[in-house]
Amino acid sequence: SPAGQLGFPHRRRCMNSLRFAIDWEVERDCRIVVVEIRRxxxxxxxxxxxxxxxxxxxxxxxxxxxxxxxxxxxxxxxxxxxxxxxxxxxxxxxxxxxxxxxxxxxxxxxxxxxxxxxxxxxxxxxxxxxxxxxxxxRLVCHHYLQSLQEWLRQYGIDSAGHLTRSEWLSYSNLRWPNELRCLKYLDIPCCDPLGAGIGKMGCSAHHIGIKTVSSAARLFGKKAAGADAFAVGGDTIRLRDLQFMLNYHLVLGINYFNVHGLYYSLESERRDEAPPSLFYQHSEWPLMQEFLSYMKRRCQELAEGEYVCNLAMLYPSTALKCRRDTDPSPDAALHQVAEQLLSHQRDFELIDELTLSEQTPADFAQLRPFFLLAHAEWIESATARWLEEYVASGGTLFLEGPVPKLVDANGSSWSFAEACRTADFCSRIPAPELCGEGSGAVLIRQMLRNGKSRIFLFNRSTRPFNGTLDGEPVRIAPGQAGFEEELRPQPDLPLIAPINWQVRFEENSVPLHFWEYDGGNIELFFHQQSGLPPQNANEFTAKFFVTAPIALKLCIEEEMLAKGEFRINGNPLEQFERAKFRDCREIECPLSDLLVQGTAPTLNIISYHGSLFENSPYLRGDFQVNFPQGFLSFPVLSPSPAEFTIATPCDFRDLGYGAYSGKAHYSAEFDIGTAGIYRLAFTQLHDSARFSVDGQLVGTRIAPPYELDFELASGKHRLDIELYNAPGNRDCLAGLPTGLRLEA
Structure with a gap:
């Protein structure tokens, strides 16, 4: 939606350059006919x-x-x-x-x-x-959605999916008028928020789109409200980012997820279409199960019990039907109203006019005693009469935005509505009382289970929230969500503070993204924006320096060899073998015997003769890397020790591993004088980790709070941490922070 202000944060293949995704070898002589019908x-x-x-x-x-x-x-x-x-x-x-x-x-x-x-x-x-x-x-619902649903139900199969851009009302309703009502014909209606801005304050416009789906699921008695989730988040996305997006979906009523990209695509990984790959190509993949287990647990918890909400908001179905595509869009105004409500912990449910007409006003006033009519330029006369009866039955109606016009009364204004305009309508709606600095970043969802109220809270901020909910203290870490009883502040405990750490990395890598040719250069990270070199360019060179002998390899995608030839310092590279790196289509060739080496940083040149490739080749080996020339263009490689010994943990960049993504192993010994319960706490941890004490796994953390409590006997102990950082530094030299910092 144009109301979403954060674009796609990654190098994305131009979607107009379509290509086939399936490789097929013909087994016998035949004629292949391909017909494309395109408007x-x-x-x-x-x-x-x-x-x-x-x-x-x-x-x-x-x-x-x-x-x-x-x-x-x-x-x-x-x-x-x-x-x-x-x-x-x-x-x-x-x-x-x-x-x-x-x-x-x-x-x-x-x-x-x-x-x-x-x-x-x-x-x-x-x-x-x-x-x-x-x-x-009527035609798209009955002839398409309902026909599919009826066929599937013959075999006990649920119809699930999402329609066109539900977060962009003025667009989706051109194709699926009254999209909320259209979702009646799906067994599991879904939304599809895209991008890295999902849930972030001020840069996403997904409140209404997600609420449309969760509202439809409840209104029409569906088994779940779903999301085709986490797509197009970019090359740098972390498990903690996925959990942040998940928590945002959950608090708005989604409890069923089709995880986009959690599979191996037919044409290698997703970096050339809609990254990220949420499969083994992702550097945090070994801990993906932790995220999926959290997702499953939360979905089960939030699917149980009854949703508690006292406010209904009109889904502007008639207003969207009456508008021209060129008319001003209500999207931004509706998003701001939704943000005003949610940031003040006033949850709401959307309902369209047709579904509203099927409710009894007096009964609905008991279920939803408050009703908000916001930025609906047009409504049906029957809706106006229904709302008047709702008010007469004890319901409270608020108007925000212009007075609606009645579509079947020659566009006359609905005068009754003007008296319902209230500047402070938000404060007049009862809600749980959340107090504390930063409360506007916290969203809530209230449930009733076994007669007991439970409130699920989500902190959208990058700062912890310390405050009270209905007088009881709560502490919510950045991006964290949970039920109120899970978020009570924990008593202070003595902290574990090991010193003298040993740190080991797997093989380092650095992408060769900057290539020169006769007449110019090209930056592979951003070549979609900068354009391709002239068609007659057929030799490209990338440069790097080495300071001492290094066991070094060049790693490329297998298909690159079909397009051209690689050389180093004029010597052809031919001994390529399958690589255990990133993806099963990667191959690598040793370079060590062909390097030019000296006592000072010495230039080496890799050349490629052929048509330009899309993704960066890599140098791989046990080396440290820095970029003294700037612009991340000419890496300088030095041999790396097998293990680093450091007094306190630091950023990977301080150890020459700023281009590294994957697992780092930390170990340290510490002494405990008095047996008891101790806390291991980190002020920073990038980005997920598995913790063991004396060889026993004690916990895994993929998102804040990065804290673990466990019991220790007196004496000497060993702490081991497997730390995983996100793929951005490896894939596009993103410069993201790495490593960990202990709480003092």
Whole structure:
């Protein structure tokens, strides 16, 4: 959404340069025919309004699986079918039968009024757009979503997935009018927040999109509210970032996750399409199970019990149907209202006008005694009457934004609403009382389980929150979430403070991202933005220095050899073997015997003769690296000791491992004078770690708070830490902080 102010923080392949993702070797002579149907604006073009389209889709996919595997396998092994962003074609989706369907719905001919869809040509224009999108809603829901759902239910398979950009209301509702109601036709409705800004204050616009899904799941009695989660987070994403995003989803009501990228793609890892890879290519992969176990536990906890909420907010379905694509969007204003509510711990549930009309006003006033009508330029007259009856039944209505116009009363204003405008509406809604500096960063979700209230809290800030909830103290670490009883401040304990640490790394690496050619140079980290070199450039060189003999290797993607030849200092490189690095498609060649070496830093040049590759080759070995020339362009490599001995832990960069991502092993001995319970606490830890004392695992931490309490006997003990940092330093020299700092 344009209201989301943080772009994709990574080198991303241009999505217009499409390519096949499946390699296929033909086993016999045949003719391969490829037909691509594309509209000029490159939009999706499938006619989802036509029931026959869905039938053909089922024949080609679902029924093909049925024929291949049989009904028993589908019933026993297929839990759900996931659809990802189906989208009707164009700005004004159409099908051949649309005029007749419209005539049946509304009793008049649309064809002669088509200009009203794009232009304001009089008092009837907004009504024509509303009626057009009502018919569109019915066709895409019944002919596509419902048809898929009915087929799947024959075999006990859930229909799951997300529609088009749910966080961008003004866009999604062009294709899926009243998207909230559309989600009725999915067994597990899902959202799809993208990017690294998810949940961060001031830079994301996902409140409404996620709330749309969690509200629909409750309103329509779904088994779960889902998310196609954690995609396009970038090359630098950490497990703690994933847990932060997860906690944000959880507190807004999501309890089912399809983890995007948690698999090995057909075309190597995801760095050339929508990183990150959340599979073994990720440097924190050995601790991924810790994250998944946390996710499973929290989903189970938050799926149990009854959701407690006293505020309903209108999903502006009619206003979105009446607007032109060129009209001002309500997205930013609605996000700000949602932020105002959530940052003051006023949780809310969205409801659209059609679903609202199915509720009894008096009963709804008991369930949701407060109702917010925010930035809805148009509503139905029937909705206005319903809300008046809701107020008469004891409900409290608040108006934020303009007074709505009544779409089926010639656009006249709903005068009743003006009296409901209240400047301080947020303070008039009862809520749990959270006090303390930084409380605006804390979101809550209240549940009722076995007659007992439980409040789940999430701290969006980078600082710990120390305050009170309804008078009881709570302490929430940055990015942490939990139920109130889990967040009580812990009593002080004596701290463990080992000195004289031994630190070991696995092989270091540095990407060769800066390449020169006759007439210029290219930066592979950002080559999408800077452009490609001239077509006639066929020799590229990368330079580095060595200070002493080093066992060094060049590591490349296997497909690079099909495009050209590598040399070092003029010598061809031919002895490539499979590498145990990053990805199963990597190969490496020893360089040591071909290096130019001296008593001072000595220049070595790697050249590549062929067509340009997309991803950086790497130098690998037991070395320290620094960049005295600046710009991270010409690395200087020095031999590294097998083990470092340091008085106190420090940043990897201080040890020459600033380009390293992976596991570092820390060990230290310490003495305990008096047996008892002790605390190991870190003011900084980048980014996740597994802890052992005297050879026994005592805990794993992937996100703050980085603290462990355990019992120790008197005497000498050994502490071992396996520390993993995120892939950004390895993959794109991100310069992220590393290492750990003990709490004094």
């Amino acid at each position: 000029a604006n490159l939009r999706h073009n499938t006619d989802l309004l036509n029931r026959e389209t869905t039938q053909r889709l089922l024949e080609c996919t679902h029924e093909a699986y049925l024929e291949a595997f049989g009904e028993d396998v589908l019933r026993s092994d297929c839990v759900a079918s996931f659809l990802d962003e189906p989208s009707p074609a164009g700005e004004f989706p159409w099908t051949r039968a649309f005029p007749a369907e419209f005539q049946a719905d509304h009793g008049y001919d649309l064809v002669e009024l088509l200009p009203h869809l794009a232009l304001d040509l009089g008092a009837k224009s907004f009504k024509v757009r509303r009626d057009y999108r009502d018919t569109l809603h």
